[in-house]
Amino acid sequence: MDSDTLARPAPIRLAACSASGLTDAGRVRRENQDRFLIDPALNLVAVADGMGGHACGARASAAALDCIVARLAAEALPCAHADATLAGDPEATVHDASACAMRAAADALDHANATLHAMNLREGLARRAMGTTLTGIWHPRGSAQLISLHVGDSRLYRYRDGALVQLSRDQTLYQQALEHGAIEHLPPRNVLLQALGPLPSIAPVVEAHAWLPGDRYLLCSDGLHGEVPHREIEAALGSTKPHAIGDACARLLALALDAGGKDNITAVIACFDGA
Template sequence: MNRHPSHACAPVRLDSCVASGATDAGRVRRENQDRFVFDPRAKVIAVADGMGGHAFGARAAALALERIAASLTRAVDALRPSSLDATLADDPDATVFDASLNAARVLTNALDDANATLYALNRGERIDAHRSMGTTVTGIWLPPGLGVLFAFHVGDSRLYRLRDGALTQLTRDQTLFQHALETGDVEHLPPRNVLLQALGPEPSIAPEVAAHAWRPGDRYLLCSDGLHGEVPHHEIERTLAQMSSRDLDAACGRLIELACEAGGKDNVTAVIVCFEGR
């Protein structure tokens, strides 16, 4: 059965890549609290999976992406190639200045700002702790002049890369389940969806931020746990390997279809990014 996602986006070009995405409520939940964004001005592509009672999750996801994009839009002009080679006059106490470190700091500040915004709303509206609005976020940022992408991650959405036909997971799930696996506590594994951190519930976060050198032909997948929790790794790999850069929207739709065929117990979002020549 061909299933059409409840929201899909036509391919969008950002510098050396083209991106497309789709999201669907799945087969069980009435509301879709997943969101995704492509922002050519901010040079950011991201997925957010909201959580919270009533409409709080959708609100958290949308607001977090909005705040991150706004912060990075302001940063892009300041991170032009001419300004990346900052001198020690900018920071008299610095011993080393590196453009990549500066970009990572800018990105971390953008995530901190989004978290602070959601946390302030939770406190200001006196939302109970167990119903706090919050969201995961996983994305890539392409700061100008560096020729690399920066991956950022909080929660259990994921970033994958398909290179030379092999699919690699580039993010680590920040969940109690993943922690138990890594510590060898496998006798009584907790549920897979218990998050160790997200944007919003707590006053501070420890996001993952990492630089990756991209190559022409690379394909990146950003997705919520409604996809990777339902579709096996090898099925995701095969779908991405079989697509062409002209089939981005169809491939996003196919991944969502696979998740729904496997049960569709959660909202599901797939965003695919294809890198071309430099």
């Protein structure tokens, strides 16, 4: 599919980067259960993939993103206030803004999971629970580092110095089998070990990353990374300019559609200042 036929969203300005995103239902599924957000007020970018074939996947992905935004908006203020207080007191214990932000991010994911799980119980969806993946990057004000949030198998990549690196780890039975060397009878790629909603507790991954000027971060659902080879994703990010990240999103979606488009497809690119 020609990327010219896909919309080219204009970049949205955040504190230290510009971001753009695009999503498509693909060629097979009727409904798009993927959702993404770019929130300049919070400096937050995230992708959520509602669990395919499960009840209300689109509802789950949208609700999870809403929960994350609301919780981080509330949690970010105490961290910022603590930084301001300690900055004016040289005798105070050093406060790590990134550690505070990581705790806030983990709390936000727990809150989103509790909210979705309660919805499942309330609506009798225990046997066919709604759920969603969620992968995001958050650049809290006052923190020099980028905080990543991850549950499930949507992915976070970083393009730096000509190389694409996967920063997230798929929380899937397939990935677990690969890591244990059980490659003779690999399970299906889409069996999740972690997701927001189905179970009362989760094991999210929250990490801090040092970003550099010129970094490009890609957040995507498995409808993209499951269809497009690593080298093609790398080439698409390497050839794009900061003002044309919407074009790169369209190019990546076109590659996934040309490869079959068997699932919903979402790509969000954040380009940090300096390139």
